[in-house]
Amino acid sequence: MKRNVLLYALAGAIVFSAAPALAADDCPNVTGNAVLSARTPEVDLYDGPTGKRIKTLDDSKFPKCLAVTQQAPNMMLQVTIDGQPVWVPPHMVNYRLLSKKPAICRNLAMGGDSTKVGATRSLNEDCPKPKGGSQ
């Protein structure tokens, strides 16, 4: 499957050109997903993924290298600031999402079979395999 992804990626290069690689030493002390720094001049903090804005921090006061403790379906990122779990909009911060999001196991099963199988590529490769065949 990796090779397949590469073939598609090659084709994708026609449409989408080079992206800068993430620096390997960004927040080395935080393993896993991290909010690296503020992206916008101010960062709004929310009390939930679709909650209320509870605080705003100037970019200079926004802490660097925060571990992401949760990621919501709408991409909002939960971090802990001053001991308090808060949610930040991803467009306001630079972040690193090393691990893949949980596999999206779409209900691609057929004919009433409730087995969930994934689509072909990276998003779903962790999904259960269909009965009697391979994904």
Added chain:
Amino acid sequence: MKNLVGSAVAALCLLATPAFANGYPSSGRAIDQLHPAADYSDVSAGRPLALGIMRARANGFVPSPLMQAYANGVLQKLLRGIALPASFQPQVRVLASPEFTALCTPDGTIIVTIGLLEQLDNEDELAFVLGHEVSHAIYRHHEKDWAKKAQYFAVVNGAAVQGVADAMIATGAAGGSDVARGLDVAIHLSRLSANVLGPQMSQNQEDAADALGFDLMVRAGYDGEAATAVMDKLAQQEAEAAAAARAAHDAAKANKHGGGGFSLGNVMGAVNNAMSGNWTDVAIFAFDTYVDNMSEEAVAHHPAPERLKLLSNYAFKQYRDTPPTAPTPLPWAEGNRTKDGMAMTAMLAHYAAAENAAAYIADSSQGTPDSARSEVTRSSTAPTSDHAYTQYVAYEYYDKNGNKQQSEAALMRAANGPEASWEIYSRLIDLHMARNDFAGALKLMDQAVVKFEDSPVLLPKHIQILAASGDTGGAQALLPKCKSYKIDELYDACKKAAGSG
């Protein structure tokens, strides 16, 4: 080719919207400064030709009225309340192609691929993609000669695919397994490039479309962070693609200037260590063509991380007070048990199975014979039993296994379906010609000429049939038509097909 691209880039720079810095409004929202054209009749009139060009690519459109209606519903939601003239009639079509990409033709036809739909996580992401693409049409970003350039890409890549296909037929089993495998990979690469190549937008135009697309989606109630998610997906693809493209291009360049024997295995080995072996000149040509096109087309595009930076800044300035919302699930999201949702899910599952089988056909390390057989069988049944994409994969699978009857049956199922692709017609014509059934081949060609709006992509094959049937006069008579498109690669292919190249 380089001149064409250079001219295109220069022309696009001249067309950039002057009131927008970096494509974004210098202040305020793009939607509040939107002044659509009073009339889009001129570009709307080009829809049949645009659809013909798109239909001749990849494996054509996905014949799913349900999927199309769903996507069009999202598009209508985005445009509700926007003052656009009646002559602007945008629509969404789904292309049977595995890449993560979308584009818009000048008439407002938005093309999204199956590969894109598979990788979107929610409707909000689809809304941003559609909003971005329709913005190109609203702004009339396309060049006047878009169709000509689009045909150029279709012809060049169609010729590469056909060249490798012809070589595969010519070498057959005598070519040896490495040669066959090399050709197979080359044809898949060429086909992929043919799927996605097309005239590109300038950076400013991409930015302008990002801004208006974002406005449209938020205005329609979608969550703006979905745009961030789409940009992340693009960036991920770019990072992988850039590394692979650099390695492939460097290796191809070294071959061109290094002298000595060429090993496509070295090129592919740089891309993926799994590949090795010395392959034929035809595969080299096809691969070189592919790499050249790839590197040239990548020049003008705007990297997703840069686009995300600009978009974030725009959202910060213009939408700070818009609260985050929960995303709308896609109909094929897990847990959706509605009739329509299940139907679309089933269709996507079949395309996924076909893609996996195609991966195995290109590289047998990506599966097992049992899994491939199972996936081909599955994807060949309803609701995709007559879809060009799934049946083309079935054709390749059975052909590779020497089951000529089943392979032709797969092509016939697709040919009798609602959206037979040019590749389906082309392979069927090859089969008729192999049996010296030139009347049958010409009959199929006549159908194709109508179906694909007399696309120049068809010309070399048309000439090939006529020449092979002994109608050299008829073959020669089509050469001026080939020349009239002013595409060197097309004229060369036509002359070669007529036996005079």
